[in-house]
Amino acid sequence: MKTKSIKKLVFFLAIVTFFFQSCKEKIEAPKQTIDYKYANSLEDEFIKTRGAIINKYLNLEEEDRREFWFDLEELKKYIAYIEQEAKPLGYENLGIRIYNGAYPKDEKYPDPGYSTVFLVPTGNKIRSKASFLPINSTVIINDNIQEIPAYNYGHAGRPPKDL
Incomplete structure (x- = not known):
């Protein structure tokens, strides 16, 4: 039974x-x-x-280098990290800004002299002006969130792969 x-x-x-x-x-x-x-x-x-x-x-x-590969699972972790860290800092409407960069011609860098890209978290933050009224505030739109580290070290095509 x-x-x-x-x-x-x-x-x-x-x-x-x-x-x-x-x-x-x-x-x-x-x-x-x-x-x-x-x-x-x-x-x-x-x-x-x-x-x-x-x-x-x-x-x-x-x-x-003109194309870069990032592991999808690592990107998901980075996005989750941004969400976790940005909230207590008062950021909303989060995003990611992608910057072009280049490594210095120095062997301590992973690809000396070549291009790279890196990701920087962004968000909107309401910052109050010096006032007693809560209405008097400023919204900072798509500000870089400097308190959260940028993301780099994807894999660059050597040589680049054509689309």
């Missing part, structure tokens, strides 16, 4: 689990997504204009 009840319970839980798994809401693509053909045209324009100039004048041993 107990065995039949346990089997029924396991079967019921399996059905419920399957039901909830199949009811997951489909995630729509963000509005800012672009198709591969358009992305390729942006990369081609960069290579023809900026890339050509950079490579001509930098006098590097090989083509400068």
Whole structure:
């Protein structure tokens, strides 16, 4: 009798689990997504204009880096870290700003003399002006959050991979 009840319970839980798994809401693509053909045209324009100039004048041993790979799980951790650290600092509407950078020609850097990108957390923060009225405040929009470390050290294509 107990065995039949346990089997029924396991079967019921399996059905419920399957039901909830199949009811997951489909995630729509963000509005800012672009198709591969358009992305390729942006990369081609960069290579023809900026890339050509950079490579001509930098006098590097090989083509400068222009594409960077970051591990998705590590990016998720960094985003979660930003959310955790920004809230007590009073930041809302969080984002990430991507900066171009270059490593100094010094062997202590991972790719001396070549380009890199790094990510800086941003957010809005309400800062009150000197006033007794709470209405008198200023919203700082997309300010870099300097209290949270930037994110770097993705993997650069050596040589860069064309899109």
